[in-house]
Structures are given as C-alpha cells and as structure tokens.
Amino acid sequence: LSETLRLGLEKAEKFAFELYTAAGLEPEKAATVARLQVLTDGLGRSTHGLAMAPLYLAEIAKGEMSKQGQPDIVRDFGEGVTAVWDGNYLPGLWLVDLAIGKLMPRARQFGMAAMAIRKSHHIGCLAALAKGAADEGLIVQIHNSDPAGQRVAPYGGRKALLSPNPYAFAYPGEHHPVLIDQCASITTTSMTRQKVAAGEEFPEPWMLDAQGQPSTDPRVLEHGEPRGSIQLVGGASYGHKGFGLSLATEALSQGLSGHGRFDAPKRWGSNVFVQLIDPAHFAGLDAFHSQMDDLAKRCRSNPPIDPAQPVRLPGDQAAKRLAAAQAQGIELPQSTWGALCAWADQLKVSVPTF
Amino acid sequence: LSETLRLGLEKAEKFAFELYTAAGLEPEKAATVARLQVLTDGLGRSTHGLAMAPLYLAEIAKGEMSKQGQPDIVRDFGEGVTAVWDGNYLPGLWLVDLAIGKLMPRARQFGMAAMAIRKSHHIGCLAALAKGAADEGLIVQIHNSDPAGQRVAPYGGRKALLSPNPYAFAYPGEHHPVLIDQCASITTTSMTRQKVAAGEEFPEPWMLDAQGQPSTDPRVLEHGEPRGSIQLVGGASYGHKGFGLSLATEALSQGLSGHGRFDAPKRWGSNVFVQLIDPAHFAGLDAFHSQMDDLAKRCRSNPPIDPAQPVRLPGDQAAKRLAAAQAQGIELPQSTWGALCAWADQLKVSVPTF
Numbered sequence: 059l060s061e062t063l064r065l066g067l068e069k070a071e072k073f074a075f076e077l078y079t080a081a082g083l084e085p086e087k088a089a090t091v092a093r094l095q096v097l098t099d100g101l102g103r104s105t106h107g108l109a110m111a112p113l114y115l116a117e118i119a120k121g122e123m124s125k126q127g128q129p130d131i132v133r134d135f136g137e138g139v140t141a142v143w144d145g146n147y148l149p150g151l152w153l154v155d156l157a158i159g160k161l162m163p164r165a166r167q168f169g170m171a172a173m174a175i176r177k178s179h180h181i182g183c184l185a186a187l188a189k190g191a192a193d194e195g196l197i198v199q200i201h202n203s204d205p206a207g208q209r210v211a212p213y214g215g216r217k218a219l220l221s222p223n224p225y226a227f228a229y230p231g232e233h234h235p236v237l238i239d240q241c242a243s244i245t246t247t248s249m250t251r252q253k254v255a256a257g258e259e260f261p262e263p264w265m266l267d268a269q270g271q272p273s274t275d276p277r278v279l280e281h282g283e284p285r286g287s288i289q290l291v292g293g294a295s296y297g298h299k300g301f302g303l304s305l306a307t308e309a310l311s312q313g314l315s316g317h318g319r320f321d322a323p324k325r326w327g328s329n330v331f332v333q334l335i336d337p338a339h340f341a342g343l344d345a346f347h348s349q350m351d352d353l354a355k356r357c358r359s360n361p362p363i364d365p366a367q368p369v370r371l372p373g374d375q376a377a378k379r380l381a382a383a384q385a386q387g388i389e390l391p392q393s394t395w396g397a398l399c400a401w402a403d404q405l406k407v408s409v410p411t412f
Numbered sequence: 413l414s415e416t417l418r419l420g421l422e423k424a425e426k427f428a429f430e431l432y433t434a435a436g437l438e439p440e441k442a443a444t445v446a447r448l449q450v451l452t453d454g455l456g457r458s459t460h461g462l463a464m465a466p467l468y469l470a471e472i473a474k475g476e477m478s479k480q481g482q483p484d485i486v487r488d489f490g491e492g493v494t495a496v497w498d499g500n501y502l503p504g505l506w507l508v509d510l511a512i513g514k515l516m517p518r519a520r521q522f523g524m525a526a527m528a529i530r531k532s533h534h535i536g537c538l539a540a541l542a543k544g545a546a547d548e549g550l551i552v553q554i555h556n557s558d559p560a561g562q563r564v565a566p567y568g569g570r571k572a573l574l575s576p577n578p579y580a581f582a583y584p585g586e587h588h589p590v591l592i593d594q595c596a597s598i599t600t601t602s603m604t605r606q607k608v609a610a611g612e613e614f615p616e617p618w619m620l621d622a623q624g625q626p627s628t629d630p631r632v633l634e635h636g637e638p639r640g641s642i643q644l645v646g647g648a649s650y651g652h653k654g655f656g657l658s659l660a661t662e663a664l665s666q667g668l669s670g671h672g673r674f675d676a677p678k679r680w681g682s683n684v685f686v687q688l689i690d691p692a693h694f695a696g697l698d699a700f701h702s703q704m705d706d707l708a709k710r711c712r713s714n715p716p717i718d719p720a721q722p723v724r725l726p727g728d729q730a731a732k733r734l735a736a737a738q739a740q741g742i743e744l745p746q747s748t749w750g751a752l753c754a755w756a757d758q759l760k761v762s763v764p765t766f
Binding site: 132137139167168169174176197211213214216217227229236238240262269270291299302305309314315316335337339342348349350360364371372 | 486530590653656711
C-alpha cells in the first residue's frame, strides 16, 4: 500500500479529463476539475487531489454531482461588488474557479468583491483554487462548509453538528504566494479516514467520543455507535477559538448564501464564500510586498526550535513540491491508481503508460 | 486586591470622559473612548475596559497618544469600496469607530466596504467596536496587529516576532449579535500580565521559553532573560494554524495599510483592517437570520459534555453581563479604581460617589 507511482502532470491531467468526460461531465468542467486536482497533487495536498476523482466519478454516476449546466444567479452584482449563486450541485472546483474569474474584474475596479455560493458540490483543495488569483497579485479568501455534514460539535457540546469548515487565505509573496489553507477543527474528515484505513491512532486526542471525552481513536467519527466528532481547534482547553472560526465560516457561506443547515440538505455539497481584495486599491501592491516579503524573511530567519526544521511559511513547501512535480511528475499511491484504473476500465478510457 | 466596586454606567462614562478631557483629549474623542471602554467593562472584557484608562492617560501625558486632529487620508474611497488612513497615533477606539461610521453607507450601497488604518493607537476591545454595526444588521470584521509588538514566535521558531493579532467577527443574532473576538495566540498580553501580577502559572503550557520549550510560566514573556513568547493557537502540535491566522491579520492590517514591521516602529500602536458586509446585498437579512438563528438554537440545545455548562455562543455571556451592568453598574477591581483615583487627583477631576 505504501508503494507509489509517478505520473507526469500533462498525462495525469489528460487521464482525469478523459475519465470525467467519459462519465458525462461537459468538457469545460472536466478540464477545470482535472487541472485543479492535478495541481492539488502537485502542491502535495494528496487527500484532495486525484484521490478524490473516484469519489467524484461515483457521485456523477449516482446523479449527485451535476454534469452540465450553469449556476443560477440568485442575486446579481448590479452596481455593487457582491453576488449570490445557486451552484445546482455542479462540480465545486469548476464553480469556484468560475466565480473567481467573475470577481477579478470587480475587485480590480472597486478594490474588493465577494460571492456566496449555495449548493455547490465539493470544492476540493482551497489552496489550489486560491493560487491563481494570488499569483496575479490579489488576496483571496475562501470559506467553505457542508451543511449536510455533521462532524464537529459546538464547543462544550458532544453531538456533531458542524463540518470541519476550511478557510483559505492566499496573498502574493516574493517568489510564490503565501497559501494558508486550514480548517476550524484540529484535523479533517479525509485525514481521519486515512488513519482508520491505516489502522492508526492520532498522536494526540484530536477526536471526541460520543460522551464528549477526548480520544485518539479515529474510528469514533464514522464507526462509533453513537458517533463522536472531530475536536475544534483549541480542543478541550480553548476550543471556543475553533468554534468562533467555525461560526464565522457558517455565517459567510450559509448565512449570506441563504441556504444551509436550516434546510437540512442530505446531499454531499458545499456552501462557499469567496472574496478577492486588490492591494492596488489600498496602499499599493509594492507597499504590500515591502511589508509582507520583509515579514516572510524575518519568519524564515527566526532561530528554529529544532535546528533541522527551519521556519517556513504556508505555501513554501507547496511551491517546492510543485516544482518537483513539474520536473518529475506527481506521486500517486497504489490505492488511488487502482481506483482510477477501475473507473477507466468501466468508462472505457485508456490508461496512460509510464 | 480581589475586592471590587460597582459603578453605574453613566457615572463611569462621565468620570472617564472628564479624565480624558482633563488630560487634553478633544471632547469628541474623549466621549467615544469613555463610552466604548465602559461598554467593554459592561460586556465583561475587563482587561480592556477602564483598566486600560490609566495606561492611555500615561500615553497621553507622554505625548505617545495624540490628543487632537484627524487621520490623514492615504487613499480615499473614490468610486470604490476601500480606503487607507494614517491614524497619527490618535486614540484607536475613536479612530475605528469613526472608520466604521464611514464604511456603513458604502457597505449599504455596494454590499461591502473596508478600510486599512496605519499608526492608530491601541484599539481596545474589538467586540465593543464591532457591536454597534452588528446591532444594525451588518457583519463586522476587525483585524488588528501592533507592528511594534513582538510577543509571539512564528511556528517552529523561538524568537518573538509577531503580536497576538486579535480578530473580531460580529454578526446579527436573534436577541443580540454573535460577537467573536479572539487572537491568533493562545492567550493575550493582558492575561499574561494578570497572571504575573497574581503570581500564578497558566494551567497548561501556553508560553514558550527562550529556547522554544513549552512553559506554564507567564514571566517568560516580559521578565525572562532572554525573553520567551506566547504560543500560537494550536501550540506545539498544530501551531501552524495559529501562524496562518496571524499572517492573515498581518497582511490585512500591515500589508494593505503599507506600514508595519518593515518600518520598525518603536511606539505602542495598532494597525487595523475593518470590513463591513451587508447581508441585504447577498441573500438578504431575513435569509441570514433564518440560517444563523436556527444554527444558534442547534448549538445552544446541543447536549453538553458537562450538564452544568450548556453550550453558549460567543456574545451570549457578554449580552447577559451587559444587561446586568445596565441594571447594577460595572464592577471595577480595587487596583483599577485606585489607579483612576490617582489620575483624578493629578488631573483635578472629581471622583464619583457610589
């Protein structure tokens, strides 16, 4: 299981594109999803790269991820800087990428712009979505929740109610953007499933069992009866901080889109808030770089606790991994490769050679 | 030291107003600072209420907090939704309150608006600043850093570089706003000083000593030689999350205002990013309430881990405390009262009777 395969970025993207189009996804959607999933693997966020493709293909086959069409405009920009879409459960990577494209000229014109999206399907890796606009000098914020997901209890409670609620904040950096992508719970659903699959415990009590007691056992989340939950950032001692982050994301992604837990959706989905800021409308992009590139230098040169582990900024490791992937291809675990090949067989898509 | 006094809100506000005007602060500034500091005590955030007044009066006396004048406009709104001010080290509570007043009509017109402020003096309690606009149906976000403050090390480093970097997110609720106000470090400078003054240790290792080892000793921050730091949210295990939050706040408050650590200011100050969102420009305020009031109910009725501690939302306790303060006055510790009376004596201001 620990064996991995290497696949060039272009080959990987073409393979994913062909799988998605064979499954019925419209070509523009298949192309964006394939491109961003391979980028996600390139950035090293492997739980959300091509490892997600078999799950998406299953959702398409069941009719849970929409194959074609456009989002409905719930509220247009008009003269302002905000809009709301109903994503009709179209692929989230395509929807959010499209939204960012619509927001860019508004942000360039007004200084900032934002969109709330209800009923998107899963949006994958937020850092991969945010990278493009940050590469072009914008600050990108993405908040994401799944109103059908109940995996995290409110602070002080013991019944799962919230989703992990990731948040990305990306900004322009000297050589590559700073890519912050983290959630309001200590760990994620994907990491928990990986631990269960590997038969491992968490090194610290990042779960809560059904009685609300801290636990290192990843099985409490989906295999316990009754079920437990993932702990909020801050855990038992200061989990009110993770709760605050989680509520902010619920407000932006569900409150502003006018759809959420109140509607009790049962379908795997995503509610999203995306905001772009153009530093040129504040003190300017040069001034922004002067401050933030200097801060980055001060961080990287801070004396490390462990001399073998210099301080790095969020996005540093991703940039290094992406450069390596561009030269040598992405690494796929056998389990992902096997699942992709099974779908290729079923959809009559040819498997790339190495 | 544990003895407290009670003072009615109006009396407290009048006393603070008179102290500030006697110290030379212009009346409109004195009035806003007094009002918001007393509100802060009313909300129960006592480290940032009138306990701060003696520090502010000392700053005014030293000429470090400006007494009069207006902020300079670095970048005007123009046709857009963003602006930058230079606060000239004017009182931060007054400056940010003024900024929110300027942002409200823009947010109502365009859907959202934001301002970055450089060289404000200390801005006090973010929740108190955010409450007014949230009471009027807006979402308020405030990010704050002090580029002269070095109290938190970057994740993996052992030298203090960042400030605690508080962040407030306030949104309209059914009976009172939800007021999230927390920082990127586990605890704050004020709490650390309180622990030192009380001769207590933290219950968990929320500090890092100068070698970067976790410590429960609050003295490492300002009394160690060499000095230690306050741990980031997530601590040794997942402090990259607190680091991400901290960097986002540095980018918004320093990067966008074009002033910060790069300029190596030595003066106690604040850089601020304030943003307002009007839900009416998204799916509407009613839709926002449907989602968020329902979520609040689900949180509050979640089965508690400790039956004696029902789940509450950020802002619930503050609302209860404010109602009590309106009926019975605010509580002031003897130490705060003594310091205020010493200033009253020096500034020839009459002390209120009980």
